[in-house]
Each structure stands twice: as structure tokens, then as C-alpha cells.
Amino acid sequence: MKQSQLFTKTRKTAPKDEMSKNAQLLIRAGFMHKEMAGVYSFLPLGLRVLNNVVNIIRQEMNGIGGQEISLASLQKKETWEKTNRWSDGEVDVWFKTKLKNQTELGLAFTHEEALTVLMTNFVSSHKDLPFSAYQFQTKFRNETRAKSGIMRTREFIMKDLYSFTKTQEEHNIFYEKAKEAYEKIFQKMNIGEKTFVTFASGGTFSKYSHEFQTICDAGEDIIYVSKEKNIAINQEVFTDEVCSDLGVDKKECVEQKSAEVGNIFSLGTKFSDAHSLTFRDAQGKDVPVVMGSYGIGPARVMGVVAELLSDEKGLVWPESISPFHAHLISLKNDEKAQEIYEKLKKKGVETLFDDRDVAPGAKFADADLIGCPWRVVVSDRSLEAGGVEVKNRKKEESEIVSVTDLYEKIGK
């Protein structure tokens, strides 16, 4: 895309009320707009990153057999009363609203209840199981404080997958597959090394749930990392008992600030019991379905990447989720640059072409702030030296590459 046509512009300073680094950078680079505390809109560059994150997650969810759906946000009281999750005393993040006839509705903060009710239409026999369904859908959460940029918001897309299985054993097999898929997802976004499977409270559902916690100063959680076992334990359950249960030496665990980028829950039959989601087993007996739920917030992941992989000049996107693969900059060599732009497009290299009539310094600063992996500069000097000047966003030095070799140099 031509930058002259992009309606967003970068800005030198972040809004004064924005305390988090991820939002400061994303707003300065024109990726997002703040509607109010904890509520952001996605602008063209930001939406491209978000969609890339979504597509990585989608690929892995399809890989484990997930079927994509999209549930409604508006929710009936009755659906949630059965699991005791309607009252604001029990769930303190509800946004509630009303129909014209004064019927109270809620805006879904998660979808276990709604999907369990839905599945009673489709599950009756043991032959209908196992399966899983997932969505990328807007969740609303009435957070009291929202000050971590896009890492904790009041309205956000969540990927939530739900599994439906016949037995605990069958559930465990799927649960492990999901865990592996999650690990792949975070690896693909270059935060795999800093992300730990973290033992957390299983709530009323099971002994433990598993969080995926990424070590990050801007995170709101505290975890204790066992390098030896390559796992972590959430502060809330970091006890002698749990450490011994997991075979971890408590004294060797390192305390870290972290951000929860995903979580997976064994739900047992809590929701299927409440909503009578049962199946007839091979012996003709009605048995409740064993469920699991598996969440990732794509925007939070995007925020964590912005926090961790940025530098003093701006954002530094991994190739897998960058808004564009290459940032092509023309320094008064528009014709040659246009030619290269067309060539890259033809090869399928997503390119942001800075064809604007602004000073070279401003173009370089924007390229650093926006953070695409490859900067390609076309100038008199580069052409005299034999081609274009190519620089990887993570490196200091640049090199001259002939136009012929450009694709080989930067192409995926």
C-alpha cells in the first residue's frame, strides 16, 4: 500500500493519559485510537497486525480439529443463572443492558453457558463426540481499572475454543493437543522463549488450570519460573504443597512479572450438569459431557509483543504478524521505487511504499516507529552503489542489494 494514501499519520508524542508502553507506541505509530480508558479502535496498520495474530491462532485451532463459529454477545439472564454466574456479586465484570420491554440482558464476558445450551441441540449420542468449536468474538468486561493499554481492555476480540468429550481421558488427550497448539502459536509470534506453561488454580473445576504466562514487566501477574522443569507456578498457588506436587524445588524458582497470554481450563461436567448437556453412551445410559475451554486474547498478545520486542525507536514486529513485510522508502526516486514496489507486490511481498513528499529523516523515523522487518531505501546514492539499501529492523547496519537480488534477500 502507498503510504501517501494511508489515512493515519505517526505522531511524535503519545497521549498524556496513556501510561502503558504498548498503547503509547501503537497510538504514536497510528495503529490504534483510544476511545476511552480500556477501549481502543483498530486502524489499518493495527488491524493488519491483529488479523495476522488471528490467522496464526485460527490455523492452529483448525489443526486440532476446531470448528469455527460466532456466538452472540447479547445474553439472556436465564442461561447464566443456572451456573450462578448472572449476579454482579458473583461476576464483577458484567456489562448489563435492557430490551425495550425492560428484559435485562448481559454482554458476554465468556461463552461457556451459551455454547453449552446451544450444544444440547446437537449432542445426543456417544457418536456425536468428541469435537471442539471456537470463535473470534468480541467480549465485554467491565474492568474497574484499565491501564495496561491493549493488554487489559473492556472490549476485545477473544479466541475461545470449547471442547466436548465423552470421558475425562478423552478430554485429557484433547487438552494436551490444545496445550501443544498454544505453544506453537506463541513460538510463531516470537514470544515462545519467554512464555511458560504456568500452573494456576483450577477454580471449582479441577486441581489446576494452565496459563500461558509471558515474562514481561508490563504484566499484571507474578509467576515463579522453574528453569529446570521449564514450567512456572502462578503466585496464587505457589505453595510448598504445589511445588512438591509438581516436583519443583521451591527455592530455585525465580519470581518474574508476567502477562497471561492464554489459558486452558478443564471444566469437567460443571456446565453440562447445569444445562443438561448429556449423551447416551454405548450402554444406553445418559452421561454428562466433559468440557474444556481454551482462551487467547489476540490484542493482548499483540500488546505483549509490542512491549517485549520494541526498542527506543519504536515497534519491532516479528515477520509473522508485521503489518507489512517490507517498508519501501523512496528518496526522490519515485519512478525506480514504483518499479520495485510493483515487483515486490507481484512476488507477493506485502509492502508499505513511502511515496510521500516528506524529509528523509521523517521517513526513516516513521519506518523505525512502524517497525516492519525490512526497510528498503531507494536513493541516488543507493542506485549509484548498485541497488537499494536494505536494513533489517533488528540490526544497526544496512547493506546494498541489487534490485535483482532483493527478493531473495528479504522474501519469505
Next chain:
Amino acid sequence: MKQSQLFTKTRKTAPKDEMSKNAQLLIRAGFMHKEMAGVYSFLPLGLRVLNNVVNIIRQEMNGIGGQEISLASLQKKETWEKTNRWSDGEVDVWFKTKLKNQTELGLAFTHEEALTVLMTNFVSSHKDLPFSAYQFQTKFRNETRAKSGIMRTREFIMKDLYSFTKTQEEHNIFYEKAKEAYEKIFQKMNIGEKTFVTFASGGTFSKYSHEFQTICDAGEDIIYVSKEKNIAINQEVFTDEVCSDLGVDKKECVEQKSAEVGNIFSLGTKFSDAHSLTFRDAQGKDVPVVMGSYGIGPARVMGVVAELLSDEKGLVWPESISPFHAHLISLKNDEKAQEIYEKLKKKGVETLFDDRDVAPGAKFADADLIGCPWRVVVSDRSLEAGGVEVKNRKKEESEIVSVTDLYEKIGK
């Protein structure tokens, strides 16, 4: 995808409280689930159709230079008060909610105000214009009655594009481009012939707005079609004056029930005046931006297609938006069918493979109900006759096609 793995099932009867044909068929075929009146969730087959509709629209919006964004649903009171659209007296479709600190918020039913405010961050010079931005985003509308299935709902994805131009002339040029793009969209979904550019009230903005009305018994509107001029006039403005203005003979216009599948509005400077969205022109004068807005509800379009192109056996999807291109049915010839399934997948033909262990009659009925364009049956009889039995959903007769020629017969 293998039908044995699809978690949805078809059902013989529709829910008793569902009066509209589109919802009856879509629920029976397992495309959708009704959460409550006017609120539906999309299941795997339904989401595939919806996404196909979305992608056709996206392609055309990109084609006219639209830049994709995604705005927040949660809206601040102040943003809407300036245009006098906050009070429930003025706008009777608001869903309102509250932050913990009792701050009132609204759930966006449209986004003119929000986007105008956002653009004040990016528009300052005449060089920044013209441009347009669009989104596929959930709208909430507190409809008093919601009884037309997915043709009028309380929560739905809307494609809304907004244009920002320097002058009325520049606006008019874009407006015509958008109108052409809309015509292409409806043609691609096989409802072009029944869809008319319809003159409607321009409200406080301009003399006329343009609706795209599709002739449809389930529609909630009345239009008067001038076959001669290939336009229509909405009942609300079907006066002698308007007819003469448009050069239409009032007596020759035919009254029709219709559904509004799209609308485009010239907004003038109403929103830019209210929110001080101005640009400095070439003479250094601050001038308000001229705006337009352009809406399509993908689910409503899907509903209209379901109403118009279905028959007594079920849905009949156009190839462009069908959940799958081919419905492959195995009648106890699973190995051969599996081979054909793999072949079609390899060729990129999206195929629903009915590998279930159910009676042939049930498979045929499901294929008709689900409505993919091509039914391909593999049976002993078809193999003896030299291949597979191919039937187009719109036709009665089938024919035997050799496996070698299958792709040529049904491939896109």
C-alpha cells in the same frame, strides 16, 4: 470437511416461534442458532456463508480504495450529544450500559460520530483528502420487534464505509463509485436482477439517499419500481413531485414488497461541523470535510438470498457464497469417495463429504436442505455406469460423469 465430524445436524422442523422462512431454513439446516428473538449465533456452515458474503464486500470496498479498520462498540455519551443522537427520544434503538463508576455508555448502532472524532487526529490539510475507511463490525440495535429472522436483528455485523472529501463534487465522484461497487456486490450474489437503486429520503443531510432494495415478499419495505428507468422509489417519498423530479411516470411504477440490502448517504458537513473535522484548503482557509456513509448488512443479504433462492427442499446457494462448492455423498463406497474427496481438496474445490453411516434418503435430503451448488454421489450404480452422479442443486436431472472429468464439470 467430513460431515461425520461437523457438530451440527439438520432437523426436520423449525422452531415453532420462528416465523420467517430464512431463519426456519437456516436453523433447520444447522447454519444458525437462535439465542433469543432477533439474536442469532452463526454455526460452522452459516459462518462460512457469512464470511463469503463479507469477502465479496471487502473486495469491492478495497477496489474503491477503502481502508479497513475496526471501531469499538462501547461509546461515550459526549461523542453523540454533539449531534443530538444520544437521547433515547432522538434515537430509539440504543442499547445503553454503564461503567462501574456509573458512567453511561452506549453500544454503537452506527459509527458516524465516533469516526468523525477519530479523524480529527489525522485530517488537517487538503493533502490528507480524499479517502475512505470501512469496517465489518458488530452493531447493536434495540429493535422493538424482531421477527424477520436474520433480516432484522438486534446484534449484527455491518459493513459501514465512510468517505471524507474536500468538496461536494469530490464527494459525488466517490458516491457514484460506491454505488457501482454496491451493484457489483449484489450481482455477485445473484440478487442483482431483483435489486434496485431506490430513491429514499435524504433525511436532514441531502435531498435523497439511495437504498438498494431487493424485491422480496419477506421484506419490510414498499417500493415503486420504474422498469423503464431501472430505478425504484421508496414509499416514503413516492410523491408526484419526486416522480417528476426523477422523470418517472408515477402511473407506470409497480408496487413491490422489498428488503433494504444496502444504503448510501451523502452526509454533507453535518458530522464534521459538529465535531470540528476541518482541513486547511490551498488558500489556507479552514473548511469542513464533506462526508458520506455507506452500509450493507452481510447477514441481511444472506437472509434475502435464503428467502429468494430457496425452494421447497431447502436452501439454494449461489456458488459465490455457498458454504461448500460440492457436497460429495458416499453410498457405502467410502474408499472411492475418499479418493475423490482428496482429489477435489487438492484441486481447491471446497467439499463437504458426507461420509456418515445414514440412509441414502437422509443424505439426499440433507444435501438439498444445505444447498451446495453441486451434489456428487458415489455409489455402486454410479461406478458401474462409469463414474459419479452429478447434480446441480437448481436442476432436477443428474448425469454420470467420469471421475477424470469431474473437476472440469463442477470446478469453478
